[in-house]
Amino acid sequence: MALARPWGCPPLRNVPILGDQYTSREFFDREWSSMWTKVWLLMGRSSELSQDGSYQMEEIGPESFIMIRQKDGSIRAFYNVCQHRGSRLLFNNEGISNEIVCPYHGWEWANDGSLSQVQDPEDFIDGNPCDDMTLVEVNCELFAGFIWINMDPECISLKDYLGPVWEEFEAYESHDWIRGPSSTVDVNCNWKVPQDNSCESYHLPSVHPQGLKWIEHSYKYCHFDWCEEGHNRMSIPMVTPSHSLTREELEVDDQLREMLEPWGLKAEDFEGREFETRQTVQSVKRETGSERGYQFDQLFDDQLTDAYHYNIFPNVTVSFAGSEYIGLQRMRPHRRDPERHYYDNFMYLSHGAAARIGATKPEERRFFKYGTDLMNREIADQDLAVSTGQQLGLSSRGYSGVRLAGQEGRVQRFHDVLDEYLEGSRP
Numbered sequence: 207m208a209l210a211r212p213w214g215c216p217p218l219r220n221v222p223i224l225g226d227q228y229t230s231r232e233f234f235d236r237e238w239s240s241m242w243t244k245v246w247l248l249m250g251r252s253s254e255l256s257q258d259g260s261y262q263m264e265e266i267g268p269e270s271f272i273m274i275r276q277k278d279g280s281i282r283a284f285y286n287v288c289q290h291r292g293s294r295l296l297f298n299n300e301g302i303s304n305e306i307v308c309p310y311h312g313w314e315w316a317n318d319g320s321l322s323q324v325q326d327p328e329d330f331i332d333g334n335p336c337d338d339m340t341l342v343e344v345n346c347e348l349f350a351g352f353i354w355i356n357m358d359p360e361c362i363s364l365k366d367y368l369g370p371v372w373e374e375f376e377a378y379e380s381h382d383w384i385r386g387p388s389s390t391v392d393v394n395c396n397w398k399v400p401q402d403n404s405c406e407s408y409h410l411p412s413v414h415p416q417g418l419k420w421i422e423h424s425y426k427y428c429h430f431d432w433c434e435e436g437h438n439r440m441s442i443p444m445v446t447p448s449h450s451l452t453r454e455e456l457e458v459d460d461q462l463r464e465m466l467e468p469w470g471l472k473a474e475d476f477e478g479r480e481f482e483t484r485q486t487v488q489s490v491k492r493e494t495g496s497e498r499g500y501q502f503d504q505l506f507d508d509q510l511t512d513a514y515h516y517n518i519f520p521n522v523t524v525s526f527a528g529s530e531y532i533g534l535q536r537m538r539p540h541r542r543d544p545e546r547h548y549y550d551n552f553m554y555l556s557h558g559a560a561a562r563i564g565a566t567k568p569e570e571r572r573f574f575k576y577g578t579d580l581m582n583r584e585i586a587d588q589d590l591a592v593s594t595g596q597q598l599g600l601s602s603r604g605y606s607g608v609r610l611a612g613q614e615g616r617v618q619r620f621h622d623v624l625d626e627y628l629e630g631s632r633p
């Protein structure tokens with residue numbers, strides 16, 4: 207069985223995908239007012255807010271949000287803006303707060319958004335601001351260990367928004383998986399460029415040739431579809447050589463060996479039967495997973511090896527890699543420059559994977575400008591390298607729009623859904 211249940215794949219509308227959608231300020235502003243302010247956004251990680259007052263701050267486009275753990279254990283989210291004269295309140299991405307003190311005139315906001323203290327309260331002719339002012343709250347829900355927010359007061363529930371994604375994520379029981387290597391990169395390309403890239407595997411042979419020996423590169427052996435709610439999905443076999451290799455090229459290389467050894471399997475035993483690695487690992491994981499700290503009960507066999515890859519509309523891609531870890535990419539638009547965005551590449555380790563490498567607490571998140579450092583995640587570094595090159599071509603007078611292969615249907619679907627927001631037919 208390749209996938210739990212097929213998704214509906216509503217017909218593609220084939221809206222044109224043109225270069226100026228990645229470069230124009232006018233298009234960027236329409237995206238903000240008609241789409242970003244209406245959708246559920248994955249913004250934080252609830253398991254990282256460990257105590258009363260733990261917070262995370264995240265920026266997206268011109269906005270910034272504070273997500274903060276309350277005394278009763280719930281999490282609430284507020285615009286990161288002081289109601290006195292508009293200063294931003296917090297500048298750290300994470301921390302613990304007793305109260306949020308505005309850096310400008312020192313107004314003190316409690317963690318529940320109420321105003322607890324101001325200077326010279328008797329000097330306000332409309333009365334003490336503490337009596338009637340609060341931070342402005344946004345909708346906030348928790349799911350799969352993440353904090354999701356929505357700026358639209360009229361929004362549908364997160365569960366309805368995610369549709370079939372909800373149930374499929376739940377099966378992995380990943381809500382408390384721990385943050386592994388994580389980077390945020392300031393990149394000179396539009397946020398849609400890497401999200402388009404995540405919507406297709408057509409680039410695997412040319413951009414990630416190093417994977418040929420351990421992940422399927424032929425689209426004929428992958429499955430992809432999309433749902434009414436606007437999200438896309440793909441499953442791609444891993445722990446196997448690609449069917450695009452010739453008989454002579456088949457071998458268990460070092461990376462495939464690293465996928466076998468933790469399960470007590472030897473590369474040499476698969477000489478001449480390289481295509482049996484995937485099924486053998488599935489069987490061993492099924493038999494011995496729970497004693498090694500993994501939770502596989504709700505997963506079917508293919509999920510124990512393969513990448514299950516979800517493009518959550520609009521800006522997140524989540525891959526469950528062989529049920530061992532999550533690779534998450536999130537593309538956040540810049541404040542005002544359409545040709546720039548913040549690319550988040552986060553990893554979350556399952557209990558079994560964390561135990562294997564001795565990880566006990568979240569890894570530090572690194573921030574850097576593209577070109578000054580590497581994420582040290584080979585595939586993601588390769589993807590960003592082609593994304594910046596593509597951005598340069600998208601503004602050329604010599605480019606007149608895409609010509610997509612069938613296996614790039616999810617790229618078209620992503621733009622069709624975006625277009626539905628822009629024309630006002632969603633949500």
Ligand code: FES
Pocket residue numbers: 288289290291292293308309310311312313
């Ligand atoms: S702007 Fe925050 S206290 Fe004045």
Ligand SMILES: [Fe+2]
Pocket residue numbers: 403409413414585589
């Ligand atoms: Fe890629």
